[in-house]
Amino acid sequence: MPSPRLTQQYHRLLRHYGGQNCETSLQQLADVLVCTRRHMRALLAQMQAAGWIAWQAQPGRGMRSRLAFLKREDDLRAEQAEALLTAGRLEQVLGLLADDRQALTRLLRSRLGQHADRERQILGVPYYRAFPNLDPSKPLRRSEQHLARQIFNGLTVINEEKGEVVGDLAHHWRQISPCEWHFHLRPAVRWHDGRPLGVADICATLARLRAQPLFAHLRAARPLSSRSLAIELAEPDCWLPWLLADVAALILPADHAERADFASQPIGSGPYLVAANNAYRLSLHAFDDYFGFRALLDEVNIWMMPEWDPAALQEDSQPCVMRVQLASQPDAPPGAPPSDMVVEQGGFFALCDSRSPRMRDPALRAWLARIAAPLALAGQMPAEVCRYWIPANGLLPGWHHRPVDDDAPPFAPPPALRLAYYRQQPVYAQLAQAMATCLARHGVALRCEAISHAEWAQGQGEFDLWLGSINFSTRAEYAVPAWLLGTPLLRATLPDAAEPSLADWRARWRRGEAVAAPLSSLLTRQRWLLPLFHGWLQLQGPGRMQGLHLNQLGWFDFKSAWLEPGETT
Numbered sequence: 001m002p003s004p005r006l007t008q009q010y011h012r013l014l015r016h017y018g019g020q021n022c023e024t025s026l027q028q029l030a031d032v033l034v035c036t037r038r039h040m041r042a043l044l045a046q047m048q049a050a051g052w053i054a055w056q057a058q059p060g061r062g063m064r065s066r067l068a069f070l071k072r073e074d075d076l077r078a079e080q081a082e083a084l085l086t087a088g089r090l091e092q093v094l095g096l097l098a099d100d101r102q103a104l105t106r107l108l109r110s111r112l113g114q115h116a117d118r119e120r121q122i123l124g125v126p127y128y129r130a131f132p133n134l135d136p137s138k139p140l141r142r143s144e145q146h147l148a149r150q151i152f153n154g155l156t157v158i159n160e161e162k163g164e165v166v167g168d169l170a171h172h173w174r175q176i177s178p179c180e181w182h183f184h185l186r187p188a189v190r191w192h193d194g195r196p197l198g199v200a201d202i203c204a205t206l207a208r209l210r211a212q213p214l215f216a217h218l219r220a221a222r223p224l225s226s227r228s229l230a231i232e233l234a235e236p237d238c239w240l241p242w243l244l245a246d247v248a249a250l251i252l253p254a255d256h257a258e259r260a261d262f263a264s265q266p267i268g269s270g271p272y273l274v275a276a277n278n279a280y281r282l283s284l285h286a287f288d289d290y291f292g293f294r295a296l297l298d299e300v301n302i303w304m305m306p307e308w309d310p311a312a313l314q315e316d317s318q319p320c321v322m323r324v325q326l327a328s329q330p331d332a333p334p335g336a337p338p339s340d341m342v343v344e345q346g347g348f349f350a351l352c353d354s355r356s357p358r359m360r361d362p363a364l365r366a367w368l369a370r371i372a373a374p375l376a377l378a379g380q381m382p383a384e385v386c387r388y389w390i391p392a393n394g395l396l397p398g399w400h401h402r403p404v405d406d407d408a409p410p411f412a413p414p415p416a417l418r419l420a421y422y423r424q425q426p427v428y429a430q431l432a433q434a435m436a437t438c439l440a441r442h443g444v445a446l447r448c449e450a451i452s453h454a455e456w457a458q459g460q461g462e463f464d465l466w467l468g469s470i471n472f473s474t475r476a477e478y479a480v481p482a483w484l485l486g487t488p489l490l491r492a493t494l495p496d497a498a499e500p501s502l503a504d505w506r507a508r509w510r511r512g513e514a515v516a517a518p519l520s521s522l523l524t525r526q527r528w529l530l531p532l533f534h535g536w537l538q539l540q541g542p543g544r545m546q547g548l549h550l551n552q553l554g555w556f557d558f559k560s561a562w563l564e565p566g567e568t569t
Helices: 005-014 026-033 037-048 073-084 090-096 101-113 140-151 200-211 309-314 362-371 374-378 426-440 453-458 476-486 488-495 502-510 516-525
Strands: 022-024 053-056 065-069 114-119 120-127 156-159 164-167 170-177 180-185 217-226 229-232 270-276 280-285 299-304 325-326 338-343 345-350 416-422 445-451 467-472 531-534 537-538
Touching: 005 026, 005 037, 005 065, 005 073, 037 053, 053 516, 073 090, 073 101, 114 309, 140 270, 140 280, 164 170, 200 217, 200 229, 345 362, 345 488, 374 426, 416 426, 416 453, 426 445, 426 467, 445 502, 453 488, 467 488, 476 488, 476 502, 476 516
Parallel strands: 120 299, 416 445, 416 467
Antiparallel strands: 022 065, 053 065, 114 120, 156 164, 170 180, 180 229, 217 229, 270 280, 280 299, 325 537, 338 537, 345 467, 345 531
């Protein structure tokens, strides 16, 4: 990209001559730019190489050379913006085109959807926030969980189409005894920085996991050879291969904690590596040395546009925007690109915190469940937000665990309650406000506070209620107990005095008993867990993309999507 100084000098010439082609001399041009003839000759060569001018020099004293301007200021500014956007410097693009909304719209549209660039297949996706944390050793939001699976590998992985656990870094495994499993690793696996992935990296990851409740029974991991390891358990666990496919169990380099920028610039072994990650763009490039099938999309760019009007990106009749959105209307308008839609397995919920003395009163929990019932909340929400939400009677669609309180006695609630939700999720704020409106009618002031996702995920803070959502991307018999028994927020807020205790539920689950529905029913009927809504997950994008299959995280497997030949834009 030409230097800003050269651009400034071109603008001076353009304005001096009014953008009109002219006959002039080298000395006259040097006088305009206040430089020597020699330097002017170099500047003309650079401008001509950039395609800005056509310069026909006429040698000899008194001869007039011809200067033709090939780029207007608007064209030049658009080229600069294009180069800046390619470099991921969206902030400078916004500053450059701040006064030209149409130009900015066209430029952003050119980067969304699919296109080919020098034989490379590239997909651009708009999103409303950045991704400063992609480290699986820390609590991850739903979109970050999906991205982490594109960057890292586990010993095992869940096949989303078949709903079964399959090998990932491990190609085979075998249970040797009730408390010992052996895993055999693929050879020649490399990290994105070129280093080999070894058994030591896997053992370090498993050792770190022992601090988490679901992995506390991992007694030890020891190498058997350079390609095999043994995992010893403190108690039998028939779900161990599934557990090792959890996003928290993705394998990280043994020295990842020593890398200051690992959260935003992680090094993994997956099909995509992080080429750039800042406040304006996350750029993922296909990893050519990936041990599995090489990704079909060469590059995926997620552009952060938190303050941009989404409607401005769809002004023409040929949308090219890949939209990943929640609770969208299923009846797409005529001419809209194809979409894939499913009802989410999970949804919005509220938790009553057992650490709050007032919430230990079952009468208060029953009153809250009645006053802030899904239909009551939906009546306070904007119609466009909840039009296609489904009131939840249980944690999963089809589960009916919500008690009926038609004959509930009168109850005098406390004057105020506190609710927490995590910030950077607009729907949570709207849902919290709807709950506050419902409670205010009964004299209860609901004080809502937006906190960081890290604080929310760990249950940090003194609150009576917690608002959030969950999507289960694997079999309910595994995923629901894993969430209820192992998530730090639920471990902190749910009472352990329930009969049977949560520790008993966990032991029964690990033995293979079907506890998902009974445990969820118990917590819902005791009103510690208040299911609110199920929604629609929609993947809507350009029709020329192939291999798009919506998952329960609201995204799709990047490496399986591709652009059909001859259909580039």
